[in-house]
Amino acid sequence: MKRIARSTLQTAANLIFFALIATAVLSSTYYLTRDTIAQSVERAKLKLVMQIAPAELFDNDIMRDKLDIPASELLGTTDTTTAYRARLKGEPSAVVLEAIAPDGYGGNISLILAVRASGELAGVRVVSHKETPGLGDYIELPKGPWIKGFDGKSRAAYKDADWKVKKDGGQFDYMAGATITPRAVVKAVHKALIYFDENRDRLFAETAEEPEGLK
Amino acid sequence: MWSSPFISAPASVSQIMLRVIFAMVPGIAMYVWFFGPAILVSITLASITALATEALMLKLRNRPLKPFLTDNSALLTGWLLALSIPALAPWWLVVVGTAFGIAVAKHLYGGLGNNPFNPAMVGYAVLIISFPAHMTHWLTPHGLEGIVLSFPDQLNYIFHGILPASTTLDALTTATPLDTLKTQLHLGLPVNEIRDMPIYGHLAGKGTEMVAIGFGLGGLYMLYARIISWHTPVIYLGTLFAIAGLFHLVDPASYVAPTFHWFSGAAMLGAFFIFTDPVGGPTTIKGRVIYSAGAALLTWLIRSYGGFPDGVAFAALLMNICVPLIDTWTQPKVFGRKGDGK
Amino acid sequence: MTFQEIKDIFYNAVWKQNPGIVQLLGLCPLLAVSSTVVNGVSLGLATTLVMTVSSGTIAPIRNYIPNEIRIPVFILIIAVLVTVVQYLMNAYMYGLFIVLGIFIPLIVTNCIVLARVEAFASRNAALPSALDGMAMGLGLTAVLGVLGAMREVIGKGTLFSGIDLALGDGAKSWVLHVIPDYHGFLIAILPPGAFIGLGLLIAAHNWFNLRAAARRKAATTESAASASVAA
Numbered sequence: 001m002k003r004i005a006r007s008t009l010q011t012a013a014n015l016i017f018f019a020l021i022a023t024a025v026l027s028s029t030y031y032l033t034r035d036t037i038a039q040s041v042e043r044a045k046l047k048l049v050m051q052i053a054p055a056e057l058f059d060n061d062i063m064r065d066k067l068d069i070p071a072s073e074l075l076g077t078t079d080t081t082t083a084y085r086a087r088l089k090g091e092p093s094a095v096v097l098e099a100i101a102p103d104g105y106g107g108n109i110s111l112i113l114a115v116r117a118s119g120e121l122a123g124v125r126v127v128s129h130k131e132t133p134g135l136g137d138y139i140e141l142p143k144g145p146w147i148k149g150f151d152g153k154s155r156a157a158y159k160d161a162d163w164k165v166k167k168d169g170g171q172f173d174y175m176a177g178a179t180i181t182p183r184a185v186v187k188a189v190h191k192a193l194i195y196f197d198e199n200r201d202r203l204f205a206e207t208a209e210e211p212e213g214l215k
Numbered sequence: 216m217w218s219s220p221f222i223s224a225p226a227s228v229s230q231i232m233l234r235v236i237f238a239m240v241p242g243i244a245m246y247v248w249f250f251g252p253a254i255l256v257s258i259t260l261a262s263i264t265a266l267a268t269e270a271l272m273l274k275l276r277n278r279p280l281k282p283f284l285t286d287n288s289a290l291l292t293g294w295l296l297a298l299s300i301p302a303l304a305p306w307w308l309v310v311v312g313t314a315f316g317i318a319v320a321k322h323l324y325g326g327l328g329n330n331p332f333n334p335a336m337v338g339y340a341v342l343i344i345s346f347p348a349h350m351t352h353w354l355t356p357h358g359l360e361g362i363v364l365s366f367p368d369q370l371n372y373i374f375h376g377i378l379p380a381s382t383t384l385d386a387l388t389t390a391t392p393l394d395t396l397k398t399q400l401h402l403g404l405p406v407n408e409i410r411d412m413p414i415y416g417h418l419a420g421k422g423t424e425m426v427a428i429g430f431g432l433g434g435l436y437m438l439y440a441r442i443i444s445w446h447t448p449v450i451y452l453g454t455l456f457a458i459a460g461l462f463h464l465v466d467p468a469s470y471v472a473p474t475f476h477w478f479s480g481a482a483m484l485g486a487f488f489i490f491t492d493p494v495g496g497p498t499t500i501k502g503r504v505i506y507s508a509g510a511a512l513l514t515w516l517i518r519s520y521g522g523f524p525d526g527v528a529f530a531a532l533l534m535n536i537c538v539p540l541i542d543t544w545t546q547p548k549v550f551g552r553k554g555d556g557k
Numbered sequence: 558m559t560f561q562e563i564k565d566i567f568y569n570a571v572w573k574q575n576p577g578i579v580q581l582l583g584l585c586p587l588l589a590v591s592s593t594v595v596n597g598v599s600l601g602l603a604t605t606l607v608m609t610v611s612s613g614t615i616a617p618i619r620n621y622i623p624n625e626i627r628i629p630v631f632i633l634i635i636a637v638l639v640t641v642v643q644y645l646m647n648a649y650m651y652g653l654f655i656v657l658g659i660f661i662p663l664i665v666t667n668c669i670v671l672a673r674v675e676a677f678a679s680r681n682a683a684l685p686s687a688l689d690g691m692a693m694g695l696g697l698t699a700v701l702g703v704l705g706a707m708r709e710v711i712g713k714g715t716l717f718s719g720i721d722l723a724l725g726d727g728a729k730s731w732v733l734h735v736i737p738d739y740h741g742f743l744i745a746i747l748p749p750g751a752f753i754g755l756g757l758l759i760a761a762h763n764w765f766n767l768r769a770a771a772r773r774k775a776a777t778t779e780s781a782a783s784a785s786v787a788a
Binding site: 103105106132133134135175176177178179180 | 344345346347348351352383384385388390398401522
């Protein structure tokens with residue numbers, strides 16, 4: 001009995017010893033890489049933002065000038081998202097929003113879009129999607145330039161009825177055989193612009209106020 | 216001089232295959248009538264590719280060329296594939312699909328008789344996965360709005376990818392009746408409103424329903440000539456009718472009528488020409504009943520809920536996979552042994 | 558260690574018992590990340606690093622690990638190494654880290670890592686064990702690289718696409734466009750292409766072996782024949 005107890009204790013001690021070494025190695029690696037990882041994540045995000053909001057559009061630290069946006073029907077979001085504000089010489093120049101097109105062929109299509117203070121789109125990109133490869137995936141770069149068709153479009157230039165694919169009588173291109181996907185994206189971008197118009201002042205508010213009044 | 220026995224020699228593989236090909240003629244005739252002669256070009260292309268690939272593979276495998284080349288099975292594969300893809304497909308699409316079907320799905324598995332999967336359906340699956348955009352360019356049937364290309368223009372597109380100026384692919388082609396149904400249901404339209412759209416005719420899609428009837432007639436000839444047994448087509452079409460009918464009765468706004476399923480897509484082609492393929496099918500009659508019913512269920516499921524508009528090809532491949540299992544289940548017990556024969 | 562021993566370890570790992578096409582271990586990452594050369598080789602090298610270090614660390618301490626808890630301890634050590642690799646890639650190869658995603662942490666569950674530790678490192682000295690781990694990892698990397706190359710050329714017509722994710726933006730110009738103006742044969746990039754490609758590689762491996770065996774047999778009968786003639 002005593003011998004079994006002793007060997008059990010020994011095994012346990014052995015395991016604890018290895019667990020301690022493992023913890024030490026892991027925590028030191030974590031601390032050594034923590035800052036670099038945070039930088040990499042931020043750099044990747046900035047790279048994405050810079051694709052749609054060109055550098056000449058802002059001189060502020062755009063990754064720090066952020067605002068929590070509660071879930072919104074117009075944006076198609078079901079969780080709180082983050083908006084980044086671009087400012088030039090202190091004046092608001094553009095805002096970067098996240099939006100979701102819920103009615104893609106394969107489900108949700110996540111978008112990121114930059115809207116200039118004038119209400120004109122600076123650019124749109126697809127962040128993630130589950131559309132059919134080779135058919136509906138031309139909405140993402142570099143598989144097709146389609147998404148760049150949003151550059152410079154605004155609700156001032158296009159009436160609400162124009163925010164459709166050409167097949168449905170609107171102004172936006174599509175590829176024969178895959179209309180569901182662009183239809184969903186155009187609709188989502190249009191709704192995001194409506195959201196921008198309705199919440200323009202709050203989106204650019206200098207201080208990070210309580211975003212309670214946002215719809 | 217006549218002498219007994221008066222029993223005709225069983226038809227050779229080559230003769231049977233030739234009669235199967237002959238039975239496709241009414242369907243193809245309808246195809247040409249409603250969609251123009253482009254399909255004849257792809258059938259020719261597929262035939263040449265099928266025979267060339269067959270010859271190449273036989274040579275690589277050190278097999279005699281003549282008996283296998285003349286058994287017409289490669290030709291049948293080519294024709295089935297050509298009929299499954301859009302007629303206005305670029306030439307390389309037909310060539311790649313046929314060559315893949317014959318080289319990989321047939322010969323890498325040991326050639327005729329050993330291939331578990333229907334080579335034409337493998338070729339089709341490869342094409343629809345690899346080139347989904349090209350596989351949606353179905354010609355608009357004659358008599359509908361849209362431009363009809365002249366035959367030289369069609370050839371020019373197939374071989375050079377050039378359309379006449381002022382014509383777009385979009386104006387020439389249309390989504391298939393099954394595809395349109397799926398898209399419109401997705402947009403929330405009820406079935407009866409979708410059926411009023413101009414591309415639909417009496418039974419299913421304009422033009423395509425007649426092609427399906429053509430293949431059905433060819434199938435009846437094969438039944439009459441005893442080339443195929445009645446089990447597969449009757450069980451397949453019957454099961455498809457039963458499932459589709461049940462759901463159509465319960466919710467007619469979301470599920471189309473069973474006749475629509477019969478006369479659209481490749482259902483008729485499948486019932487008589489694809490699921491009847493003896494190579495990839497089960498060996499017993501009981502097995503063939505299970506096989507056909509399963510194929511019908513899968514066809515309906517993929518059409519109603521799947522990511523692709525038509526489900527016949529995938530149903531064929533999935534049921535091909537099940538054949539060894541079905542054969543084990545339905546193998547008759549050996550006389551004199553008890554239980555499962557162990 | 559003699560040169561012959563080292564040669565044996567490498568021949569065994571890369572050809573005779575190749576984890577990818579002979580043992581068929583670690584198929585999940587093999588099939589999932591081999592869509593391009595860069596993805597395949599990157600995950601292969603990450604696995605090689607983990608295998609070398611885990612075999613190399615476990616071998617010298619093998620006599621101190623009680624037999625009953627050796628598997629948990631092995632897995633613990635492997636998991637720590639994988640997590641370290643994951644942190645490093647997250648910090649210094651962020652683009653690649655995102656592309657390889659879940660398959661980096663999944664190296665822990667790759668059977669080949671534990672298999673080599675259990676079969677080799679727990680019975681051999683440190684240096685041969687580390688070499689064995691490395692050789693097995695390189696064998697897997699080779700398969701991942703070849704499969705990735707096949708799938709990338711056939712599927713996209715390029716080679717080394719995405720190399721900038723591993724080596725920085727400067728490497729962008731290294732991408733080779735093997736077939737210009739290519740439509741893309743999508744099935745090669747998608748999961749079915751991985752299975753078909755792996756099948757072809759296994760067939761090629763078997764074909765080489767059969768041919769070598771046939772030649773050996775021919776050579777022995779020939780020498781036997783000439784011997785009998787001489788007699």
